[in-house]
Amino acid sequence: xxxxxxxxxxxxxxxxxxxxxxxxxxxxxxxxxxxxxxxxxxxxxxxxxxxxxxxxxxxxxxxxxxxxxxxxxxxxxxxxxxxxxxxxxxxxxxxxxxxxxxxxxxxxxxxxxxxxxxxxxxxxxxxxxxxxxxxxxxxxxxxxxxxxxxxxxxxxxxxxxxxxxxxxxxxxxxxxxxxxxxxxxxxxxxxxxxxxxxxxxxxxxxxxxxxxxxxxxxxxxxxxxxxxxxxxxxxxxxxxxxxxxxxxxxxxxxxxxxxxxxxxxxxxxxxxxxxxxxxxxxxxxxxxxxxxxxxxxxxxxxxxxxxxxxxxxxxxxxxxxxxxxxxxxxxxxxxxxxxxxxxxxxxxxxxxxxxxxxxxxxxxxxxxxxxxxxxxxxxxxxxxxxxxxxxxxxxxxxxxxxxxxxxxxxxxxxxxxxxxxxxxxxxxxxxxxxxxxxxxxxxxxxxxx
Amino acid sequence: xxxxxxxxxxxxxxxxxxxxxxxxxxxxxxxxxxxxxxxxxxxxxxxxxxxxxxxxxxxxxxxxxxxxxxxxxxxxxxxxxxxxxxxxxxxxxxxxxxxxxxxxxxxxxxxxxxxxxxxxxxxxxxxxxxxxxxxxxxxxxxxxxxxxxxxxxxxxxxxxxxxxxxxxxxxxxxxxxxxxxxxxxxxxxxxxxxxxxxxxxxxxxxxxxxxxxxxxxxxxxxxxxxxxxxxxxxxxxxxxxxxxxxxxxxxxxxxxxxxxxxxxxxxxxxxxxxxxxxxxxxxxxxxxxxxxxxxxxxxxxxxxxxxxxxxxxxxxxxxxxxxxxxxxxxxxxxxxxxxxxxxxxxxxxxxxxxxxxxxxxxxxxxxxxxxx
Numbered sequence: 001x002x003x004x005x006x007x008x009x010x011x012x013x014x015x016x017x018x019x020x021x022x023x024x025x026x027x028x029x030x031x032x033x034x035x036x037x038x039x040x041x042x043x044x045x046x047x048x049x050x051x052x053x054x055x056x057x058x059x060x061x062x063x064x065x066x067x068x069x070x071x072x073x074x075x076x077x078x079x080x081x082x083x084x085x086x087x088x089x090x091x092x093x094x095x096x097x098x099x100x101x102x103x104x105x106x107x108x109x110x111x112x113x114x115x116x117x118x119x120x121x122x123x124x125x126x127x128x129x130x131x132x133x134x135x136x137x138x139x140x141x142x143x144x145x146x147x148x149x150x151x152x153x154x155x156x157x158x159x160x161x162x163x164x165x166x167x168x169x170x171x172x173x174x175x176x177x178x179x180x181x182x183x184x185x186x187x188x189x190x191x192x193x194x195x196x197x198x199x200x201x202x203x204x205x206x207x208x209x210x211x212x213x214x215x216x217x218x219x220x221x222x223x224x225x226x227x228x229x230x231x232x233x234x235x236x237x238x239x240x241x242x243x244x245x246x247x248x249x250x251x252x253x254x255x256x257x258x259x260x261x262x263x264x265x266x267x268x269x270x271x272x273x274x275x276x277x278x279x280x281x282x283x284x285x286x287x288x289x290x291x292x293x294x295x296x297x298x299x300x301x302x303x304x305x306x307x308x309x310x311x312x313x314x315x316x317x318x319x320x321x322x323x324x325x326x327x328x329x330x331x332x333x334x335x336x337x338x339x340x341x342x343x344x345x346x347x348x349x350x351x352x353x354x355x356x357x358x359x360x361x362x363x364x365x366x367x368x369x370x371x372x373x374x375x376x377x378x379x380x381x382x383x384x385x386x387x388x389x390x391x392x393x394x395x396x397x398x399x400x401x402x403x404x405x406x407x408x409x410x411x412x413x414x415x416x417x418x419x420x421x422x423x424x425x426x427x428x429x430x431x432x433x434x435x436x437x438x439x440x441x442x443x444x445x446x447x448x449x
Numbered sequence: 450x451x452x453x454x455x456x457x458x459x460x461x462x463x464x465x466x467x468x469x470x471x472x473x474x475x476x477x478x479x480x481x482x483x484x485x486x487x488x489x490x491x492x493x494x495x496x497x498x499x500x501x502x503x504x505x506x507x508x509x510x511x512x513x514x515x516x517x518x519x520x521x522x523x524x525x526x527x528x529x530x531x532x533x534x535x536x537x538x539x540x541x542x543x544x545x546x547x548x549x550x551x552x553x554x555x556x557x558x559x560x561x562x563x564x565x566x567x568x569x570x571x572x573x574x575x576x577x578x579x580x581x582x583x584x585x586x587x588x589x590x591x592x593x594x595x596x597x598x599x600x601x602x603x604x605x606x607x608x609x610x611x612x613x614x615x616x617x618x619x620x621x622x623x624x625x626x627x628x629x630x631x632x633x634x635x636x637x638x639x640x641x642x643x644x645x646x647x648x649x650x651x652x653x654x655x656x657x658x659x660x661x662x663x664x665x666x667x668x669x670x671x672x673x674x675x676x677x678x679x680x681x682x683x684x685x686x687x688x689x690x691x692x693x694x695x696x697x698x699x700x701x702x703x704x705x706x707x708x709x710x711x712x713x714x715x716x717x718x719x720x721x722x723x724x725x726x727x728x729x730x731x732x733x734x735x736x737x738x739x740x741x742x743x744x745x746x747x748x749x750x751x752x753x754x755x756x757x758x759x760x761x762x763x764x765x766x767x768x769x770x771x772x773x774x775x776x777x778x779x780x781x782x783x784x785x786x787x788x789x790x791x792x793x794x795x796x797x798x799x800x801x802x803x804x805x806x807x808x809x810x811x812x813x814x815x816x817x818x819x820x821x
Contacts, residue, residue, distance in 0.1 A: 015530070042802060044779070070798045073729065073761075075787030077810050206717070226795075322598075383798035 035382055036128075037245040038096040039061035040117060041109035043433055045131060049108050049158075052371040054082025058379065060390035061087045063096045070205070091209055093117060098123035104382060107131060108158075110228070111235050112217045112248065116445050118155060118392075122147035123449065127382050128156040129375070133236045133244045134158075134395060136216075137437035138403050138423055140445055147449040148392050149231040154381045156388040157395040160374040161250050161338045166361045167249065170336055170343040173359060174253055179345065180331030185254050185292040187246035189239055190306055193298025195273040198227035207400035216443040230275030232410065233438065237277035238294035240402035242323075245338045248390075248398035250292055252326045257397045258420025259285040259292070266410035268300045285403035294405060306341040312362060316341050332358065336387035340366030380384050450573025456643040471508050471611035471741070473500040476544075480563050482550075492547040496533065496565050498540050507752060508536040509567040509818055510604065512675045513545065515619070516562045521621050523675055536604065536817070537567065551772040553777070559748035563654055564621075567799075568614070569607040569819065571687070571751045575600065578686040579708045581797050598682050602696070605679060605687045608741040608754050609658035609762065610670065612640050612650050618670050619648040627669060629661045629807050635739050641797045656740040658760045658812040664780045664804035667763045667813035676815030677766040683785050683797075683816055688712055688757075689796050690750035700711035704750060710795045712749035712756050717744040733758075737809075738787050757794040760812030761802075763788045768801040777801055786810035 001029045035060050039046055046066075053061060062076050064087045074088045077323045079087050096102055097120060105121040107114060107130040128148075134157045135141035137416040148155040161167060174182060201221040210222055217234045228234035235241060251257075266281040279299070285292040303322035318324055318335040322400045325336040332347040350356035364371060374389070381388040400423070408416050411434075417426040427432040439445060474676035487489055493760070494513065503509055505647045511534050513524040523539040524547065526535035534542030546755040549563075563766055580598040619627055625646065633638040638661055639654025662670075664678075671677050679687070690710055695702040711725065718725045735743070739759055748754045756762070768779040779801040785794030788810050792798070 069790040070793035070801070073793055074784050074800050074802070075812060076729075076788050077786075077808050202639065205797070206795075207790060207798075252585060328769075 005146075014022050017277065021086045028156050029219075032059055032400065033377055034060040035063045036101060036103045037106060037107040038063045038099075038102050038104070038252060039075070039106045039108065039129075040093050040094075040096070041107060041113070042066040042071045043108070043110075046106075046108035047075055047078060047143055048368075049131075049371065049375075050078045052078055052368065052375055053106070054374065055372060056379070056407055062099070063088050063090055064373070065090045065093045065096055067091055067209040068205075069207040070186050082180075083303050088205050092212060094120075097121060097126065097236045100125075102126060105380075109215075111136060111241060113215045115144055115170065116216055116443055118144050119147040119445060122151040122153040122155065123149065124153075125153075127378075129156045129158065129378050130219055130392075131158040131321050132248075132395075133399055133402060134392065135399050135403075136236060137435060139436040141392075141399050141403075142197065143445050143449055145393045147152075147398055150449055152385075154388055154442065155383065155392040156374070156376070156381065157379040157399075158374070158388045159245055159395060159398075160370045161249055162243060162252075162264055162389040163167050163373040164363060164365055164370050165379045166342050166363045169361050170253060173343075173345065174327065174329075174334070177241075178331065178359070179327065179329030179334055180330045182254050182327055183290060184326075184328040184399060185250040185290070186326040186328070187243060187250045187292065187294050188303075188324050188326075189246065189296040189322065190300040190303050191298065192301040192303075193238075193279065195271040196225075196227055196230055198226045198273065199223045214440065216437070216439040216445070218438075230273070230277050232276050232406075235277065236402060237281070237406055238298070238407055239278060239281045242297050243294060244398060244402050246323060247401045248395065249336060249338060250327065251401065253325070253327050253334070254286040254287065255294065256290060256292075258423075259401065259404070259418055260286050260420075261286045261415060262401075262404040262408050263415035264405050264413045266296075266409065266413070270297075276290075277406075278409055281409060283408065285401060285404070286310070292401070294401075304355045306339055312366070315344050315360065315362065318344070329444055337363075339370055403435075407431055410434065469609065471568070471613045472617070473498060474565055474570060475499075475565045478563065478565060480561075486515050489549055492561075493544040494533065494547060494552050494563055496543055497539060498541050498543050498567060500567065500569070502541050502569075504538065505538050506572045506794075507607070508538045508570055508604065510567060510606070510676065510815075511535065511537045511543075511567040514564045514565075514673075515565075516564075521564070525544075526675065533565075533708075536570070542767050544593045550598065556598045565596070566617070567675075568815075570604040571607050571753050573600070573602065573604040573683070573687050573693065573751055574603050574694075574698070576691045576693055576697030577705075577729055578689060578691040578704075579697065580682060580685060581689070581708055589634065598686075600682060600686055600691075601818065603683055605683065605816050605817040607752065607755055609760055609812045609814050611655065612638060612657050612668075613655035613685055614671060615638050615659040615662070616648045618673055621673075624626070627662075628668050629663075630808070631809075632659075632661045633701050634661075634809070637683050656742075657738050658741055658755070660707070660738065660760055660809050661807040662763075662811055662813065663807045664763050666800075668808065670718070671813075671815040674815060676817050677765055678813060679790060679816040680768045681781055681783065682766045684756075684762065684764050687751060688749050688784070694750055710797075711747075712753070713747040718757065718794055719723055726755070726783065726785075726791075726794055727787045728758045728794050734789060758785050758789065759787055760784075760801060762804075763813040768780055782811065 007230045061079050101379045104127045107117050114130050118130045131374045204222045229238045264283045266278045269280040271279050281296040283294040303320050305322045306316050316337050327334040330344045334345045336343040340363045344360035346355050457727045476497045482490050482492050501705050514521045530546040531544045533545040577599045632638040639651035690704045692707050693700045726744050727735050727739040742754050762784045764781050768781050783799045
């Protein structure tokens with residue numbers, strides 16, 4: 001870790017303009033060369049990441065953090081069993097940021113905290129691994145990049161398949177021209193799902209810091225449960241929040257950054273639980289002469305997610321893969337699977353009317369082991385300061401596609417034209433007003449990071 | 450012509466658990482056969498059940514397992530007559546009559562061993578209760594919220610399943626399944642496997658709750674006993690009590706606090722320097738797990754012990770989300786553990802855990818439901 005002159009960190013107001021940052025002067029507070037880690041967000045995802053982190057011997061998990069103290073036990077147990085010590089539990093993440101000896105923050109909170117926590121962590125001199133979807137608006141993403149660059153912080157977004165070796169071979173295959181001219185990418189999240197009826201209002205439970213829980217989002221009367229996944233002020237939308245993986249991978253595979261336009265279709269067609277975000281969402285992105293189609297729905301029980309593929313000698317059943325990516329060229333079609341699905345190319349002969357597989361790569365790494373690979377990349381980058389596989393700047397282009405699709409949907413499924421350089425909509429003030437999320441004081445993404 | 454019993458029944462030495470084990474004491478086991486006029490031979494099993502405090506509200510669950518040539522088998526209480534199998538409401542000499550042994554169970558002349566085990570249960574009468582939490586501790590919203598619920602009568606184990614009980618089960622299984630190496634941890638479990646494949650409990654660990662058990666392990670053990678896991682609703686009713694503690698049929702005993710936060714009421718587990726359950730930290734007297742019944746003064750309204758804290762308890766229920774609704778999805782655990790903050794041990798908090806996950810904070814207890 002490069003030595004940087006230490007400065008003091010201004011506590012107090014969130015997003016203080018030109019806040020002085022505490023830079024690290026050494027490798028970390030833990031013994032030897034271990035990188036010290038604070039994990040923020042101890043729900044299901046946070047615990048999955050902890051299970052991966054505790055496989056490593058080159059890190060020290062110094063803090064576990066969640067605004068709800070009731071989740072501490074399950075997370076603590078993972079670290080105690082994996083690393084044989086008990087980390088300190090803190091309810092307020094700022095206590096971690098105030099620790100000058102803490103090197104990194106792993107942010108696995110709900111979406112609404114991703115941007116601000118990352119920015120504050122960068123200001124505090126921490127490198128960050130932030131789960132996807134990493135921003136709630138285009139502007140959030142811009143500010144996250146700005147903070148990362150200003151404070152020279154490594155910021156890795158949790159798009160784990162980027163670290164899977166089979167992505168590289170797929171990219172090589174396409175770049176070699178063997179697929180022909182790529183004209184179309186199709187990404188899917190078409191799977192089973194269910195309604196999410198909001199619970200009745202209740203008093204805020206003991207142990208939950210509700211102000212911290214809400215963060216930048218509105219502080220509505222407390223209700224338990226996951227209702228918030230269906231409201232724009234709290235979430236990116238249950239569909240795009242997960243489609244981001246496929247959108248990102250497809251964008252890399254077709255080699256594009258920003259679209260010229262977006263047009264959505266869909267809405268709330270299936271569930272009567274009062275949700276805002278769609279349960280059916282289709283979007284078309286135009287990248288010059290290449291098009292990406294995004295298809296998302298929660299009413300397809302005949303499709304199945306690629307989670308664990310127990311037989312490593314087989315590809316997913318592409319026809320019924322809920323989360324597949326298809327890249328169509330003039331010579332062949334590539335099926336690509338996230339999180340260990342591998343890839344496979346089919347070609348066909350229109351004279352004999354036959355099609356057959358011609359190339360592919362199975363993945364040795366599945367699901368959990370891909371998380372391990374992604375963390376390996378992150379921690380290596382923390383040491384050598386090179387650009388991580390899912391650097392926040394590049395990930396931003398993929399996240400923008402989800403934001404654009406959502407905004408088109410929110411504006412009545414309008415076709416919107418996009419200026420990729422200026423990152424704004426062309427001739428559409430209503431859309432441009434939505435480029436920035438709303439924030440609740442004091443949890444506001446700062447103008448000047 | 451009377452059919453003579455052709456099975457040679459051997460009186461077992463009687464399965465007498467070690468003194469410190471958690472099964473209720475059973476002794477003086479006698480097994481013999483008698484012929485009948487028309488029903489074929491019957492086997493009579495008698496034993497002494499020496500347990501204090503048994504009653505209609507706090508019976509013992511007695512299950513009988515028998516072995517002929519091959520493996521052990523649970524005897525279905527519905528095929529047994531007498532006062533000594535299933536729910537047993539008093540101590541003393543008990544008798545079980547096992548009909549038709551040679552018709553469906555052991556047709557060839559074999560030696561049959563019998564083992565009797567009993568564990569304390571608590572009756573939860575039929576009736577309504579305040580289902581304060583939603584399914585999945587508020588996370589499963591695939592159905593409309595139900596603020597109250599009505600359950601039929603059921604019986605729940607008074608205590609969490611113990612290390613001694615689980616060791617006994619593993620030794621009878623004998624096939625190596627159900628054991629995890631981390632169970633040997635003497636501070637967090639204390640169940641070790643010997644080189645010869647048998648299992649032993651480290652001294653002093655007998656009455657601690659078994660830990661490092663997956664959901665599947667819990668299911669398998671309870672099947673072995675003739676019990677099952679509680680549903681979330683059953684668990685919560687046992688924790689908080691029904692609207693009437695004597696049940697809706699009589700309604701003579703209203704629950705003074707049907708929406709209590711904890712089994713004992715609304716006081717925090719560590720309020721006023723009184724420690725009411727085993728939660729995080731050492732102030733409650735335990736750095737890790739505590740023997741079952743260590744907080745007996747703070748049991749549920751029915752007398753169910755350690756529902757708050759100690760070990761998280763697996764329930765039968767799955768947790769449904771838009772992404773996890775399959776057989777490999779999450780299950781729900783309730784009650785908090787020795788690693789949870791006090792408020793994490795309340796009536797409505799719960800965690801969602803993958804069914805294969807076993808850990809130092811995971812345990813369970815069983816339920817018997819006459820109507821199912």
